[in-house]
Structures are given as C-alpha cells and as structure tokens.
Amino acid sequence: MPEVASAPITITAYDWVPGFARGLVRDLRVRWALEEVGLDYRVEYLPQGTQKEPAHRQRQPFGQVPTFEDGEVKLFESGAIVLHIADRAPGLLPAGPNARARTAEWVFAALNTVEPPLSDWAIATLFEADQPWSEPRQPAIRERIDERLGELSRRLGDNEWLEGEFCAGDLMMIAVLQMLRGEIADLLNRYPNLAEYRKRGEARPAYARALAAHLAGFTGDPPEGWTED
The missing domain is CATH 1.20.1050.10 (Glutathione S-transferase Yfyf (Class Pi); Chain A, domain 2)
Known part of the structure; x- marks a missing residue:
C-alpha cells in the first residue's frame, strides 16, 4: 500500500496590515519557532475582515491570527502554538530537567x-x-x-x-x-x-527567514477607505 503523505503544518496570517504593524503581527512568532526547529509549513492568508467571519471563528473564536493546524492538532494563541512547536521538535527547550x-x-x-x-x-x-x-x-x-x-x-x-x-x-x-x-x-x-x-x-538566521516570509506575505489590498499617514 503506498504511503500517504501527511498534510503540512498550516498557519494563518493576514494578507495586509498597516505599516506600523508589520513585524509585530503574531504569526511572526510562530514562523520564527517553526524556522528554529526546521519544520515546514504553509500559510493561509486572510484578507482583512474575513478573520471575523464564522469560518475563521471556528478556528479562532476571537477572530485573530495566527492559528495552527498539524493533523489533528488545531491551536490558536501564539504562546500555546510556540510551546507546542517546542514539544514537537528539538531546538526550543533548554537542557536539563524541568x-x-x-x-x-x-x-x-x-x-x-x-x-x-x-x-x-x-x-x-x-x-x-x-x-x-x-x-x-x-x-x-x-x-x-x-x-x-x-x-x-x-x-x-x-x-x-x-x-x-x-x-x-x-x-x-x-x-x-x-x-x-x-x-x-x-x-x-x-x-x-x-x-x-x-x-x-x-x-x-531563523528569525531573518521568518521575518522575510512574514513581510513578503503582505500582498493584499487595504480595506476600502483606508489611508495611511
């Protein structure tokens, strides 16, 4: 029987945020953790506004990003996701007991x-x-x-x-x-x-890769009527 390839880790991020928020949206924290431990992932980009719609609220009840999906593991909140990644692969836990x-x-x-x-x-x-x-x-x-x-x-x-x-x-x-x-x-x-x-x-280096990917994802359009000073 041929081996069935597992689905890649999927995270969500915004496709656009104002300039002052770039480098601060919390998908960057998750990207950095994944880069540190060497796990591949894909990103589902959300146009502004869609994070508040029912489909995304099923994943994130507060209508925010990021979310994380790895097989049966579905998480929200960047701290919980980063701790899960630290458990999942070596590179983010210090040596020794506890x-x-x-x-x-x-x-x-x-x-x-x-x-x-x-x-x-x-x-x-x-x-x-x-x-x-x-x-x-x-x-x-x-x-x-x-x-x-x-x-x-x-x-x-x-x-x-x-x-x-x-x-x-x-x-x-x-x-x-x-x-x-x-x-x-x-x-x-x-x-x-x-x-x-x-x-x-x-x-x-892992941070540099994560930041580059985070910034490259902002390819969407701002909400109608938005102006940036």
Whole structure:
C-alpha cells in the first residue's frame, strides 16, 4: 500500500496590515519557532475582515491570527502554538530537567507580565488616540513599561539567554520587546543588556527567514477607505 503523505503544518496570517504593524503581527512568532526547529509549513492568508467571519471563528473564536493546524492538532494563541512547536521538535527547550516548565514560565512572563503595558501603550497612542483619556494616561503607562523592563534587566543580568541557551521563552520575550518602537524606543535603550539581548535574537538566521516570509506575505489590498499617514 503506498504511503500517504501527511498534510503540512498550516498557519494563518493576514494578507495586509498597516505599516506600523508589520513585524509585530503574531504569526511572526510562530514562523520564527517553526524556522528554529526546521519544520515546514504553509500559510493561509486572510484578507482583512474575513478573520471575523464564522469560518475563521471556528478556528479562532476571537477572530485573530495566527492559528495552527498539524493533523489533528488545531491551536490558536501564539504562546500555546510556540510551546507546542517546542514539544514537537528539538531546538526550543533548554537542557536539563524541568526544561519545559522553565520555558513555559518565561513564555507566560513575556505574554502576561511584560506585554500588557506595551499593549496598553498601543491602545492609548494608536487605536484610541482620539479619546480624551489617552494623553493623560500615557505617563503612567510609560512608568509601568519602565518598571517591567528594569525587573527583566536585573534578572537577565550578564547572561546571554534567560535559561542559559536560547529557548522558546527567549523567542517570545524578544518578540514582545520588539513592541518598543517609536516614542517608547528610548525605554529599551535605558537597559543596554536588554537592547543587546533583543539584537542577539534578531540576528538569528531563523528569525531573518521568518521575518522575510512574514513581510513578503503582505500582498493584499487595504480595506476600502483606508489611508495611511
């Protein structure tokens, strides 16, 4: 009986996002993880708006990307996907006992502790910038971001990576640190060890391949009426 080829890993991504979001959409995190462990994948590109339609909400109930499908495994949320990839193939778990637990700890720290104030900044300065509370709130958000960066900086210290060798926790933490752009880029520069840490991650060949593929996917048209300043 001839061998039946298994279906490739499939992820979803947008076919267009505004310029400020390119390099930050979370399919990049999943692409990077897949490149690190050497797993092939294909991408299903979604025109803007279709992510909110019932067909995609069956895969992602909140109408977002990415999603991940590998045979019977169907996942959403970039942190869960990256941890699954780390389990699936070698390259994203540190050596030694309890490797997965230590990796998961840093994945959750990136998403649940470091990223929230950065998301608050994006909401206040981009998505709800026209609201009367936006400008008065920004100094407090900057303070919270700076506090988290200081805590992370002290923990990283002079180490190259969070757990001695590059792991999924570093991938996710560096992806979060990439949100320090524009008016808050100066906050990262206050912590040279974090700035160098981010540079080390971005210098990895797997990241370069993932970023190139991520950017090359933006071939769709913007929504009708969209103008970019």
